Amino acid sequence: MYVRHLSVTDWRSYPSAELAFDPGASVLVGPNGQGKTNLIEAIGYVATLGSHRVSGDVPLVRAGADRAVVRTVIVRAGRELQVEIEVTPGKMNRARINRGPVPRAREVLGILRTVLFAPEDLAIVKGDPAERRRFLDDLLVVRNPRYAGVRADFDRVLKQRNALLKTAGSARRAGATGDLRTLDVWDGQLAEAGAALLAGRLDLLERIRPYVVAAYDTVAGGGSPAGLTYESSVSGLDPAADRADLAEALHRDLAALRPQEVERGVTLVGPHRDDLVLHVGELPARGFASHGESWSLALALKLASYDLLCSDGGEPVLLLDDVFAELDSQRRDRLADIAAGAEQAIVTAAVAADVPEKLQGARYDIAEGQARRVA
Numbered sequence: 001m002y003v004r005h006l007s008v009t010d011w012r013s014y015p016s017a018e019l020a021f022d023p024g025a026s027v028l029v030g031p032n033g034q035g036k037t038n039l040i041e042a043i044g045y046v047a048t049l050g051s052h053r054v055s056g057d058v059p060l061v062r063a064g065a066d067r068a069v070v071r072t073v074i075v076r077a078g079r080e081l082q083v084e085i086e087v088t089p090g091k092m093n094r095a096r097i098n099r100g101p102v103p104r105a106r107e108v109l110g111i112l113r114t115v116l117f118a119p120e121d122l123a124i125v126k127g128d129p130a131e132r133r134r135f136l137d138d139l140l141v142v143r144n145p146r147y148a149g150v151r152a153d154f155d156r157v158l159k160q161r162n163a164l165l166k167t168a169g170s171a172r173r174a175g176a177t178g179d180l181r182t183l184d185v186w187d188g189q190l191a192e193a194g195a196a197l198l199a200g201r202l203d204l205l206e207r208i209r210p211y212v213v214a215a216y217d218t219v220a221g222g223g224s225p226a227g228l229t230y231e232s233s234v235s236g237l238d239p240a241a242d243r244a245d246l247a248e249a250l251h252r253d254l255a256a257l258r259p260q261e262v263e264r265g266v267t268l269v270g271p272h273r274d275d276l277v278l279h280v281g282e283l284p285a286r287g288f289a290s291h292g293e294s295w296s297l298a299l300a301l302k303l304a305s306y307d308l309l310c311s312d313g314g315e316p317v318l319l320l321d322d323v324f325a326e327l328d329s330q331r332r333d334r335l336a337d338i339a340a341g342a343e344q345a346i347v348t349a350a351v352a353a354d355v356p357e358k359l360q361g362a363r364y365d366i367a368e369g370q371a372r373r374v375a
Contacts, residue, residue, distance in 0.1 A: 001113065001314055002344035003043055004080065005073040010065035011087075012038035017371050025340065025359040028348045030366030036348040039371065040116065040321045042070045043346065046083055047114040047317075048138060049093070049105055049148070052121075058089045074112050076314070083108050109145035113309055117302040117335075118321035124301060125285050125294045129275035136276055139208070139305050140200050143312060147200055154193040158267055161186040166265035180262070187254045194270045195247035198232070201271065202239050205230055211304035219303070219334050220296040224281030233273035295327065303338060318345040325354045332356055 007018045013035045028036045041051055041060075051060060061068040067088040074081050084096040085105065095105040102108065123131045140147040161183070168180050209228050216226035230239065234249050241249070253269040254261075261268050278285040278301075280293050289297065309316045318339055324332050324347070336356035339345040349355045352363065363375040 001074065001076050001317060003072055003112070003317055003346070004075050005071075006039065006043060007069075007071040008039070008042050009069040010062040011042055011068040011070060012060060012062060013369055014038060015062065015369070017369075019364060019371050019373070021344070021346065022362055023344050025342075025361030026344075026346045026364065027352065027355050027359065027361065028346070028364045028366050028371070029352050029355075030350070032350055034366045035369060035371075036366045037118075037321050039366070040118075040319050040346065040348055043072065043112075043317070044114055044116050044319060045087075046070055046072050046085055046108065047112040048141065049085070049109065050138070052116055052118055052321075056089070057087050057093070060087050061089060072112065076111070081111055083111055106145065106148045109141060109148055113142055113314060113316040114319050115142075115302055115306040115309065115316050116319040116321065117299065117323050118319075119323060119326055121298045121302060122294060125278055125289065125297050127286075132276035132278070133271070133274065135301065136201050136204060137197070139308075140204055142305075142309065142316075143204070144200075147197070150193065150196045150200065154190075154197050154271065157186060157189045157193050158270065158272060161190055161267055162265065165261050165267065169262050169265040180258075183258070187251060190267065190270060191247045191251040191254065194250050195243050197271045198234070198246050198250075198274075199243045201274075202230060205276070206239075208304050208308050211307045212300050215303040215307065216296055216300035219299050219331055220293065221330060226297055226300060227279035229277045229279070231275040231277050233269045292328070296331065299323075299327075299331065299335060303335075306338070306342075315343045318342045320345060320347045322348050322350065324349060324356065 002023045003021050005018070005020050008014050009016050017039070019039065028039060030036050041053060044052055067086055069084065069086050071082065071084045074083060082098050085108065086094040093105040095102050095108045097108060097111070124135050137147070137151055141151070164183060164186060205228060212228055213226055235253055237249065238245070250270065257268045278297055280289045280297065285294060285297055306316060306318060320339060327335065333356065336358050339347070340358045345359065347355055347359055362373065364371050364373050
């Protein structure tokens with residue numbers, strides 16, 4: 001799998017830009033602030049319908065424009081597919097496959113699979129639990145696009161249930177009874193949607209764990225091993241439980257915590273309260289890992305994602321956004337070895353010297369809103 005062509009219109013800083021890519025390594029070179037990451041972000045958006053830099057779509061549209069369009073031509077098993085995404089803030093995004101419209105934008109998920117490693121990924125190790133939940137859920141969707149619907153269903157139910165809890169809590173504090181008759185219905189829906197998401201995460205963790213351990217050992221060059229455990233808000237969680245058992249456990253905890261939830265106006269149990277705990281040796285990485293260990297762990301998570309997707313069949317495109325300048329020579333060389341073997345790796349760098357020699361393939365200079373192939 002590789003991206004043969006990228007075209008953007010009113011995307012970030014670009015009124016328009018077009019790039020033709022080949023398999024193998026491609027390097028986008030230019031000073032910071034010239035738009036290299038914007039192009040990487042556009043490719044990643046086609047794969048995930050999300051940005052690795054911002055949570056909303058408004059910043060993706062060039063100032064003064066109403067919408068942005070990203071078009072890609074993707075080659076899979078010798079067959080070309082054109083995918084177009086139209087991003088309009090405040091409205092539903094629209095998508096086309098081979099110029100034909102599809103009912104929902106998420107119909108394009110799974111056509112292009114990418115693994116992106118960027119400086120922002122250090123937050124997976126050092127940041128809040130939401131960063132690690134997002135890592136798991138994004139990878140879930142890349143592996144199995146149906147989880148985009150699972151996530152959307154859970155988020156919808158959670159939002160509705162929280163609104164009901166907040167209204168009921170306010171009424172009770174004002175001396176009224178508070179209408180909780182519909183809460184049982186939302187409990188059941190949250191338990192079902194939450195169990196589906198939780199089951200996916202637990203299965204993914206078991207599958208990716210050996211890849212993370214191996215990748216960390218390679219990147220860090222030995223020493224204390226990496227570890228991953230799932231810390232759930234569900235009491236007495238059995239990682240081997242099936243979806244039905246998980247739904248039952250969630251429903252039980254929702255009932256037990258209802259008084260506290262009404263008081264606080266939020267749902268206190270569910271996948272939105274969970275964490276992926278990363279370890280180096282016996283200690284949790286967050287708060288204890290050194291800067292080098294944190295970088296090694298963040299890199300290992302992305303390399304493990306790449307290896308897992310390869311094992312599923314269909315090698316993903318590897319996107320490396322300005323990371324070589326952040327790594328020491330040992331980690332640079334190990335990452336370069338892996339990227340050099342990828343069917344396609346697209347790399348950004350402020351200066352060409354930041355990119356290891358083995359990745360010096362096709363080169364594009366990025367400056368003043370223009371992308372120009374020079375080698």
